[in-house]
Amino acid sequence: MLLPAVAASRLVLVPFRLSAARRISSLKVPWKRDPALDAAIARDRRFLQASRLVREVLLSPGRRLLFRYLTKRRERIKLPVHVPTFLKRYPTLLAVSAPPEPVASPSPHLLAFLDFASRLYELHAPLLASRLAKLLMISSTRALPVTKIAAAKRYFGLPDDFLASLVPRYPGLFRLVGDPGPDASGNAFLELVAWDDELAKSVIEAKADKEADVVGIRPRPNFTVKLPKGFYLKKEMREWVRDWLELPYISPYADASGLHPASPEAEKRSIGVLHEVLSLTVERRMAVPIIGKFCDEYRLPNAFANAFTRHPGIFYVSLKGGIKTAVLREAYDENGELIDRDPMLELKERFVAIMEEGHKQYLEDLKRKREALQKDREDAGRQDAKAEIEDRVEEEWHSEASEGDDDTDDAYRQ
Incomplete structure (x- = not known):
């Protein structure tokens, strides 16, 4: 149910003491490669x-x-x-x-895929609309430049023409301001029309509510820390993470303008934003430079990327493909497979199936050509062998004939 636009609740926090904890920027965690997650990205x-x-x-x-x-x-x-x-x-x-x-x-295969994609976008339009609304609600201005949304649309499963096919269907949620142009590169913004309290609930908060329904007691919302095998944190870092996790969870939808940017609370809020953004993506991962485009609107620090390596139990940064990709670690199993499937993931799987069908056809054609070439070579080899034998027989015949002539001449001489 859509509610009138309201400001997000303002956080009231006890002032922190910088002397009680080390400066966050001084905390160093070594990067350790995760082969399973790297393989998941390399497959793409x-x-x-x-x-x-x-x-x-x-x-x-x-x-x-x-x-x-x-x-x-x-x-x-x-x-x-x-x-x-x-x-x-x-x-x-x-x-x-x-x-x-x-x-x-x-191709005919691609046209069939496009028809399927159109039906899938239609089926999951409410999901995509709520996903887009959440991205706007995280923004401090409740708006985002269209160019930034367009740059990230693939990660969130939005169609290429989301401004024409999705946004106009939800006038109670979205307002387009300015002219985006035919390729969404113009000076335009997408604004949130009305705040929705049901949407202003993070994945972490929703998980706590779900557990409350099962056990009757709502646990304190917090991050799931899942360190990879063989990963070791120094004692100093372990103690910092322990104390940091004890801090109250800060919703990415809350107004955090009063937080000191160097405080542990601000760090917790930034991690909450990054966690929520990755949770909204189809594959729970996103290129770090694309995330960086939203720093101003999401009030992320300039060095936000360091937070990914500072919290290796929550995130993983892959260097595969020549670009840094932030991965939500809890979303993948030990084999690098997604635990929960997003409905829009079917688009990628259908497209990959088309590719594999064509590649299989290509390999079969290549195999037939190689077999034909090998047969031609074998036939040519047999022909060459036959010709060589014939030449040898003829040579031997001539040799015997020549010897016979010599014997005849000797007989005549005698």
């Missing part, structure tokens, strides 16, 4: 390359793009190979017309 490499390539075509007028233009965008979409080579390996993604002026367009 081809998917991300293919999705960027396909998006170039889908965002073109009429979903058609001259193939020569597409090939020139290889560096922009970060393909490790030439575009024609990539499409040969994944032939079910795009259809390319015949020369002299080939044009790239969606």
Whole structure:
């Protein structure tokens, strides 16, 4: 139920003592590689390359793009190979017309996927709307620049055209101010129209409420700390984390403007914001530079990225793919698999299935070509062997004939 817009509750905290704890910035925790989580991110490499390539075509007028233009965008979409080579390996993604002026367009497989995606977005529109509203509610201004939302839309499962297909359906939640332009790069903001107390509840708070329904007593909301195997914290850091966890949980939806930026409470609030943002993503992970775009609106410190490594039991930072990715550790099992599936994850799985079908076809064609080439070589080898035998027989025949002639000559001489 939507309620009239109200200000978030202001925090009233006991003044902290800087002398009672070490400065947060001085706390150092060594980074330790997590192979399972790294592998989970590495598996997405081809998917991300293919999705960027396909998006170039889908965002073109009429979903058609001259193939020569597409090939020139290889560096922009970060393909490790030439575009024609990539499409040969994944032939079910795009259809390319015949020369002299080939044009790239969606393949039949991709068109079927787009139809499925449209239905899935329609089915989960309420979920996506609440997710978008939560992102606005975390903002200190209850608004976000459209350019920043567009940069992060993939992580939250929002459709490319969310400004046209999602936002207008919920006028009681969203207001678009300014002109975003056709590619959402204009000077525009998305504002929250009305505050919703039901949405202003973090994942951690919702978990505490759920436990209260089961056991009858609501536990104190707090973070789940899940240190990886073999990870060791020095005594000084263990004591700091213990004391820090004892501090009251600060909701990311609460007004924390009164917090001292260097206080442990401010650190707890920042971790709460980062935890909630990652919890709202489809795969419970997000590129650190994209998170950094929201620092001003979410009141995050400039060195917010250090918080990920300072709390290794809550987050993990992967360096795979040439970019830092923040991962919510509790969302994954020991094998690097998501524990709870987000409904929008089905989009990625369908797309990957299309890729794998095409790649399987490519490998089968490659195998047939290799077998045919091997057969040709074997046939050529047999032909060469046969010719060599014939040459040898003929040579031997000539040799015997020559010897016979010599014997005949000797007989005549006698």
